[in-house]
Amino acid sequence: MTRGDAWGLAAVAAASVAGVILVFAGCDGSPQAAPRPDLATPQERELYALLEEAFGGAGEPRVPGGMPVSGELLDLGRASWTPQCAHCHGMDGSADTFTARALQPRPRDLRSGVLKYKSTERGWPPTRADVLDAITDGVPFTGMSGFANLPRKARESLADYTMYLMLRGRTWERARAALPGKEPAAAFEEALSAVRERWSAAAGHVVEVPPAPPATEESVARGARLFRGERAACADCHGTDGAGDGPRTREDGGLVDDWGRPLPVRDLREERWRGGRDPADLYRRVSQGIPGTPMPPMDGVLADEEIWALVHFVQSLEE
Amino acid sequence: MGGDATPSGPATGPDERGRRWLHRLAVASTMVTVALTCGLGGTITSTEVGMAYPTWPDINGSSLFNLFYFRLAEAFGWGSVVEHTHRQAGMLTGVLVMATAACALFLPGMPRRWKRLSVAALLLVIAQGLIGANRVLANSYPGAIAHALGAQAVVVVLVILVKTTGRAALVRPEPASAPRHRVDRLRLWSTVALALMFVNLFSAASLRHKQGAFAGHLLLAVTTTAVLLFLVQQAMTKFRDHAAMRRHGRQLALLLGAQLGLGVAAWAFLFTRMQWVFATDASRFLAQSTIATAHLLGGVLVMAAVAALGWEARHRLLPAGG
Numbered sequence: 001m002t003r004g005d006a007w008g009l010a011a012v013a014a015a016s017v018a019g020v021i022l023v024f025a026g027c028d029g030s031p032q033a034a035p036r037p038d039l040a041t042p043q044e045r046e047l048y049a050l051l052e053e054a055f056g057g058a059g060e061p062r063v064p065g066g067m068p069v070s071g072e073l074l075d076l077g078r079a080s081w082t083p084q085c086a087h088c089h090g091m092d093g094s095a096d097t098f099t100a101r102a103l104q105p106r107p108r109d110l111r112s113g114v115l116k117y118k119s120t121e122r123g124w125p126p127t128r129a130d131v132l133d134a135i136t137d138g139v140p141f142t143g144m145s146g147f148a149n150l151p152r153k154a155r156e157s158l159a160d161y162t163m164y165l166m167l168r169g170r171t172w173e174r175a176r177a178a179l180p181g182k183e184p185a186a187a188f189e190e191a192l193s194a195v196r197e198r199w200s201a202a203a204g205h206v207v208e209v210p211p212a213p214p215a216t217e218e219s220v221a222r223g224a225r226l227f228r229g230e231r232a233a234c235a236d237c238h239g240t241d242g243a244g245d246g247p248r249t250r251e252d253g254g255l256v257d258d259w260g261r262p263l264p265v266r267d268l269r270e271e272r273w274r275g276g277r278d279p280a281d282l283y284r285r286v287s288q289g290i291p292g293t294p295m296p297p298m299d300g301v302l303a304d305e306e307i308w309a310l311v312h313f314v315q316s317l318e319e
Numbered sequence: 320m321g322g323d324a325t326p327s328g329p330a331t332g333p334d335e336r337g338r339r340w341l342h343r344l345a346v347a348s349t350m351v352t353v354a355l356t357c358g359l360g361g362t363i364t365s366t367e368v369g370m371a372y373p374t375w376p377d378i379n380g381s382s383l384f385n386l387f388y389f390r391l392a393e394a395f396g397w398g399s400v401v402e403h404t405h406r407q408a409g410m411l412t413g414v415l416v417m418a419t420a421a422c423a424l425f426l427p428g429m430p431r432r433w434k435r436l437s438v439a440a441l442l443l444v445i446a447q448g449l450i451g452a453n454r455v456l457a458n459s460y461p462g463a464i465a466h467a468l469g470a471q472a473v474v475v476v477l478v479i480l481v482k483t484t485g486r487a488a489l490v491r492p493e494p495a496s497a498p499r500h501r502v503d504r505l506r507l508w509s510t511v512a513l514a515l516m517f518v519n520l521f522s523a524a525s526l527r528h529k530q531g532a533f534a535g536h537l538l539l540a541v542t543t544t545a546v547l548l549f550l551v552q553q554a555m556t557k558f559r560d561h562a563a564m565r566r567h568g569r570q571l572a573l574l575l576g577a578q579l580g581l582g583v584a585a586w587a588f589l590f591t592r593m594q595w596v597f598a599t600d601a602s603r604f605l606a607q608s609t610i611a612t613a614h615l616l617g618g619v620l621v622m623a624a625v626a627a628l629g630w631e632a633r634h635r636l637l638p639a640g641g
Contacts, residue, residue: 005504008549012511015542016518023522023535083460083529087367098604099367102398138373143398145373149457264394 037172046184047175054192055168061161066196068128068203069163073153077161080154085162088143093165103143106261110162111169113199114258114292117275122288122297124205125166125198132159141272171195207288209280210304215312223313226306232298234310242268242317248294258292268317282311337426341433342484344422348415348440349477353619355408357470361615363405364527365608368398369463375452378403409448412473416444419480436480443473460528467524468517471622475513478626483634487563492635495561499638505553505564506636509629512546516622519543523618527611533590540582547575547625554628563635567628574624578617585614 001009039045056062061074082091087099093110100107108114115134118126135158138146147155175184175191182190213219227234227242237255239245244265249255255263266272275285286307289297298307363369372378378385378399385391385403392400416437423429423437447469454462482488495502519539525531554568587593588607597603 001507002500002504005507008508009511012515012542012546015538016515019522019535019539019542020518021535022538023525023531025532025535084458087529088370097367099370099398102366102368102396102401103371104392104394104396104399106396143371143373143395145370145455145458147458149459 043179043184044176047179047188048172050184050188051168051172051175054188055164055171061164063164063167064192064196066200067163067167068200069160069167071160073157073160074164076154077157077159077164080150080158081161084147084150084158089165093162093169099143105142106259107143109169109259110165111173112258112292113166113170116290116292117281117285118291119206119284120202120288121205121207122291122299125170125202127203127206128159128163129203131162131166132156135159135162139274140276141274167195167199170199207284209283209287210308212279212283212311213305213308215315219309219312220316222306223309223311223316226302226310227313232302232306232310237265237294238268239265242314244268255294257294263293268314271318279311279315282314283307286310286314334426334428337422337429338484338489341419341422341426341429341437342481342486344415344419345437345477345480345484348412348419349474349481349623351408351415352412352470352474352477353616353623356405356412357474357619358612358616359401359405359408360467360470361612362608363401364463364467365611365615366398366401366604368401370455370458371395371398371402373455373458375455376406378406406451409451413444413448416440416473416477433480433484436476436483440473440476440480443469443476447473460530463528464521464524464530467527468520471517471520471619474619474623475626478623479630482627482630488634492637493561494637494639495558495564496639497557497561501553501557502632502636502638505550505558505632506629508546508550508553509625509632512543512550512625513622513629515539515543515546516618516625520618520622523615527615533586544575544579547571547621550625550628551575558636561636563631564628567624567631571621571624571628574617574621578614578621581610581614581617585610 037048039048054062054064059078061071061078063069063071063074081089087097088103088107089095089110090097090100095107095109108116113125115126115130117134117139118130120126120130132155134144135155136146136148138144147158150158171188171191174194175188178187178190226232227238228240235246236248237244237246239249244267246265249265253262255265257263271277273281275281275290285295287297287299289295298310302310372395378391378395384407388400388403391403420437420441423434447466450462450466450469453459454466519536519542522531522536522539526533526536551568551572554564554571558564558568588610594603594607597606
């Protein structure tokens with residue numbers, strides 16, 4: 001090796017080490033900032049300033065007092081959110097990302113505060129425990145993977161940050177809706193109080209699943225009659241055999257979800273239970289419906305044992 | 320790529336039919352790996368659909384052999400189709416490399432070096448499958464970066480296998496007019512270039528997976544370019560009388576030029592105001608992901624060219640006087 005080669009090698013080695021250091025040192029893992037919504041009027045701009053004052057601006061998340069989540073882990077949650085969640089859900093939880101557009105079902109717009117699979121009664125927000133479960137276990141047969149591999153603290157922080165995005169999103173939407181005819185400060189206070197009250201009370205509205213009776217031929221047959229009958233009307237969407245080809249799927253271009261996106265009806269013969277396949281999970285879904293979709297709650301329509309009969313029939317459909 | 324060039328006559332080589340089959344399989348494996356597996360893998364990262372299926376080896380409960388693309392797209396979105404096709408291409412690579420290894424191991428008269436290279440390629444492909452699985456199941460970004468590095472290692476081993484089983488490898492090498500120290504220098508710097516490309520690839524993969532900064536990739540890209548230009552200059556001017564070396568130098572120069580162009584384009588359309596020349600989100604997304612994927616494929620081809628040049632320098636280049 002000549003002296004020139006030795007110098008060359010030394011230069012290449014130095015540049016490589018410097019390059020690798022720069023790769024790690026120059027990136028804090030959070031290149032994106034949450035986009036600001038379009039603010040058309042001075043009132044909306046004032047309202048948004050109030051929102052940022054209460055919930056923090058880009059990079060400084062915080063939650064107002066009285067909310068069902070503490071602010072202690074929010075910084076860690078935001079740091080974990082960027083690499084783990086932002087590519088699908090976006091920095092602001094809007095799920096308006098390129099990855100999201102490539103997925104079916106579309107990742108949840110968390111600002112809506114809607115989780116399809118949760119433990120609370122219909123109309124009530126999810127609890128923090130529901131969010132943590134979704135983060136830990138994921139949603140089977142969708143792009144939402146589980147993060148059980150992450151340390152408990154990281155998952156807790158992600159649950160807090162997800163709750164934060166939902167609370168912030170709900171407060172903004174409610175305040176914006178209340179804005180016409182109100183001062184921005186009044187609209188904001190009204191929205192913040194409503195969100196605080198409702199989301200804090202959600203834990204008291206967890207669905208109590210009654211003990212499951214044993215599945216028998218009679219209960220399956222009863223479930224089949226209910227499934228195809230007019231009271232439950234499950235077959236309208238799911239079809240008489242549960243194939244997801246009921247008459248409503250053919251009306252006006254098929255079913256859509258609350259965001260106006262086409263919604264394929266589940267083929268119940270396939271074992272693709274996104275919300276869990278335990279009998280209690282199925283009971284909860286039949287009883288409370290699925291938020292954000294046309295799947296209605298049967299609570300109040302059917303008695304407990306009738307709901308269990310439906311669960312038994314649905315379980316019997318699996319091929 | 321170890322060992323000095325040693326003349327070898329055609330009469331002492333392995334069974335010609337077996338060699339041809341091994342060579343064809345190695346060529347097919349290389350082409351499938353570069354075009355399909357790396358190309359689709361790059362597309363997945365560019366379009367950020369790597370987690371379209373968080374399951375492995377099944378696909379959200381469906382079989383890996385599912386070819387009903389329209390149904391997949393309808394059920395899981397078009398991102399799943401890209402990921403699905405990448406997994407099928409990976410399987411095709413696996414089958415071809417298995418056949419290559421079987422050919423090298425079980426046909427009579429195959430040199431030990433071919434067997435070792437074939438087995439190395441097979442082990443790397445198996446490792447790639449497992450790393451890819453870990454990347455998905457654990458949603459691991461380090462796993463994604465390791466997956467990118469592993470893919471290029473597979474390409475390098477396959478390129479060396481293609482070169483070493485080629486007909487030209489059986490012909491006695493012609494001595495160049497260059498003295499030994501120039502040959503040694505070329506060998507040294509081709510090895511350095513290959514190692515440097517892996518370091519640069521690490522920086523590129525880190526950048527693409529949002530785990531690393533652009534400045535690191537830029538510095539490493541500039542350093543790699545300087546070393547590759549030096550390699551091209553050496554191959555084309557110091558070994559002017561060696562046809563194969565001239566050809567390798569020319570190929571590397573062309574690929575490097577294209578890769579630099581793509582790198583500048585990727586920077587301009589991903590990191591500067593140039594991205595706003597596209598009127599719609601969709602057209603911007605398409606352009607950005609296409610350029611980024613082309614830049615990745617350019618990197619794979621430059622890596623392959625460097626590996627080929629390095630092999631030629633080590634095994635087919637004799638200094639003046641033998």
